[in-house]
Amino acid sequence: MLDIKMIRQNVDEVKEQLGNRGVKPEIIEEIVAKDRKRRDIIVQTETLKKQRNDVSQAIAQLKRNKENADAQIEEMKKVGDAIKAFDEELNGLDEEVTDMASRLPNMPNKTIPVGPDEDSNVELRKVGTPRTFDFEPKAHWEIGEKLDILDFERGAKVAGSRFLYYKGWGARLERALYNFMLDEHAADGYTEIIPPYVVNDESMYGTGQFPKFKADVFQIENENLTLIPTAEVPLTNYYRDEVIPEEKLPVYFTALSPSFRSEAGSAGRDTRGLIRLHQFNKVEMVKYTKPEDSYAELEKMTNDAGRIMEKLGLPYHVITLSTGDMGFSAAMTHDLEVWLPAQDMYREISSCSNTETFQARRAHIQYRDDNGKLQFVHTLNGSGLAVGRTLAAVLENYQNEDGSVTVPEVLRPYMGGLDVIK
Known part of the structure; x- marks a missing residue:
């Protein structure tokens, strides 16, 4: 606010x-x-x-x-x-x-591109070279269904559209990915958290989802509780209404959680596959910092997300979002987009944002500076990464002509040594 x-x-x-x-x-x-x-x-x-x-x-x-x-x-x-x-x-x-x-969005950082939509975003860098296939690459949902590791049809039967079952090696691959991500972030100094998967209205207000975006979430009827749209909400509200001791800053948190989103306004977009689901797993990163450190911490967070893709061998690029494409609470956002061969384009897999004092002011999160004066912290959040989208990228980038999928080397210890899903 x-x-x-x-x-x-x-x-x-x-x-x-x-x-x-x-x-x-x-x-x-x-x-x-x-x-x-x-x-x-x-x-x-x-x-x-x-x-x-x-x-x-x-x-x-x-x-x-x-x-x-x-x-x-x-x-x-x-x-x-x-x-x-x-x-x-x-x-x-x-x-x-x-x-x-x-209901006012955050003030944008003055250095970000000005523009009405994603066409005004600016690419910062490309990392990795997209693979050249000597066959026509298939979409991840086709690969997953033929390998019998993704079941969209029964997910729709049991829950509705945009739900699915991960099955067999598909479930194992999803688990391998998020365990790998959590281990990497823990090694980078993040404290791992298992947060509540439902939060109260005060928490949704604190991170900026309420009151403006109630249509985008799933709420529990007759309760002051909402299924979390991202672990950013419980992680950022961890210190709500508290004064963090200065010597603790910066604080790094990471968490795996399911994310629940109604996807209001996305009718007809990405109706197939893992890109836009009502329920998906995501590994989140959240930081609390002093104001003077927050933009350096944003760059570190962006690199932490990128390093996951580099170790997985997935080509990606980093873009800075324009004023018209940026999220409500953000002052600056770097999106990381992974290469999907079947779509022949980069797709978002992580957004890393600095909200400056916007969330801290709403959630009353402060620290006491060297002069003993109470100041609002800066809060940052980023995906590290969206797990389903990462799995989609692995299936598409590591597919073989015979329909099998090679397991990235860093994931094999998490897959019982399996090197190919057949």
Whole structure:
């Protein structure tokens, strides 16, 4: 969430920066106007409270002198009624301003590309060379179904579209991938966490999913609980409403979790395969840092995700997202996209974002600096990696003409030594 004081003091800049993210200037103007009215009421209320105190003292003096204080008592009653009315109006304005501000996206870092959509994204680097096939590469869902390791038909029968069963070596390969990822991140200094897979509304608000994106999640009816769309939510809320000791920073967390997404608005997109499911496994990375360290930590996080693909031998590239393509909470995002031969294109497999103080302000996560002053931490999150998409990339990049799939060397210890899935 953006600081109301910052918005008030930098109205033109906020209009320009958030305008690049699709926010109309009238929304900023309305927030500023309501905030101005709120502050005016505070001044009037404080004036009335001083008047009430003065009248109260006058009444006490009159009573001590055994004089009539009816007029002053009537005056104090009117002042009290006015204060009550102002307080009610103030509470309403507080709620309105907070609600409107909570729906504003983060201010983008000034160095990122400005543009309305993904066409404005900028490629930073390519890593690895896509394999040249001497046969027509098949899509991962076709490979998986022919090997009898992915069962989409029965997944749809039991749960609905965009669900599946991993079966036999498919289940083993999925497990091998996420165990490999967790081991790599643990070796890089991340503390492994097994988080709750359901969270309350306060947690969803803290990371920016609520109130704006309720349509994108699965909620438990009649409960203040939501199935997590990503482990970012429970990992970032670990320190919600807490002050982290400065000496602990930076904090690195990693976790495997299922992710549940309604995929609202994605009708007709990626209806086949593992790219866009309602339930999928993901290994997440989350960091809490001091503000001055967060962008260096973003680069490290991006490299941590990339190193997983490099060890798996998967070609990928890194792009910086434009203002129009970036997620709600992010100030800067690097996407890592893996090469899928059957689609002849790169597809997203990880997003690494710095949210600066946006989530910390919503979730009240602070630390005390060298001067003893409370400051908001910066929070970062990234996929390390989306497991199903990684499995899709392995099947497509390591497929053989006879329909078998070679197991990447780093995964073989996790696969009982198996080198080819036949």
